[in-house]
Amino acid sequence: MEINQTMLTPLMCEACILRRRKRTSRRKIACCFFIAYNAIVLSVFSVTLWYINDRLNRTEGAIAVLKERSKTSEETLPIELPSRTTKPDVVEKLSPDNPTDNWTETLSMNVNRMLRRKRASSRRRGKKRCKNCLPVVQIEGAGGFGKQDKSDLSDLWVTPSWVNPKDKQIAKYFDVGSVTGKGKIKVKQEGLYFVYAQMNLIGPSIKGFDVFVEEDNYAPECITSCKRNSNQDQNENCFTMKVVRLKSNSSVYIQEMETNSRSHYLKKSSYFGLVKISS
Known part of the structure; x- marks a missing residue:
């Protein structure tokens, strides 16, 4: 049996119709999904x-209420601020009895007060002494010249600006309260100390100085000295240093040699001091 074109035509038409229906249904499903997505x-x-609109409306309402309360002052605002007292648990409330009518001014005043306290506390923390620092003290020349009596040390030495006799670290180890009267540094604790000294000497002679340690009930002992021998009349700086063990209540001082013609007690060139190294 032979199949001609006229017999296949109806079958082909039915297949085209089925494909078209499938395409149409897919397009409808895609359109439905697109519409649903846009709606969501x-x-x-x-x-x-x-x-967002509701939150803005509520915020505007709250601001309006606060403004109304600040104007009328009919009731106390529920705001607690730090008072002028130093106690952290004491607070003051804004009320009609408060002389400050504008609560924003009171708020700024209290905030500024808190910031000032914080800055002051930070500055106090910055001034704390180093726990591992070595105790040191030094005295300098008062600016005059030496005396004929070499044993007279009064009014020759002064404490520099950075040495405060009332400082806890200095007062714990040294006593420099009688420097201007006796020209001596008193050691309060026994230990190993680094002693250094320098003087400005003038004149053509054998000149120098001795460093003495004076203990209770004992004669002064010379621990180190510095000597210069010059034939010309000129200024010379003589420096010496030594590490010694000192007992408590010992005094350290400088005394010129009897052969000195003259000495100049300048702050920059005449000084002596002690540094405690260990106990």
């Missing part, structure tokens, strides 16, 4: 806008 996006966007 629009609903989320509208809900977000409503929420």
Whole structure:
């Protein structure tokens, strides 16, 4: 049996119709999904806008209430601020009895007060002494010349500006309160000390100085000295240093040699001091 073109034509038409129906149904499904997606996006966007608008309205209402209360002062505002006292648990409330009518001014005043206290506390923390620092003290020349009596040390030495006799670290180890009267540094604790000294000497002679340690009930002992021998009349700086063990209540001082013609007690060139190294 032979199949001709006229017999296949109806079958081909039916197949085309089926394909067209499938395409149409897919397009309808895609359109439905697109419409549903757009509806969801629009609903989320509208809900977000409503929420933002509601929060703005509530904020504006709260601001209006606060302004109304600040103007009328009919009731105490529920705001607690730090008072002028130093106690952290004491607070003051804004009320009609408060002389400050504008509560914003009171708020700024209290905030500024808190900031000042914080800066002051930070400065106090910055001034704390180093725990591992070595105790040191030094005295300098008062600016005059030496005396004929070499044993007279009064009014020859002064404490520099950075040495405060009332400082806890200095007062714990040294006593420099009688420097101007006796020209001596008193050691309060026994230990190993680094002693250094320098003087400005003038004149053509054998000149120098001795460093003495004076203990209770004992004669002064010379621990180190510095000597210069010059035939010309010129200024010379003589420096010496030594590490010695000192007992408590010992005094250290400088005394010129009897052969000195003259000495100049300048701050920059005449000084002596002690550094405690260990106990």
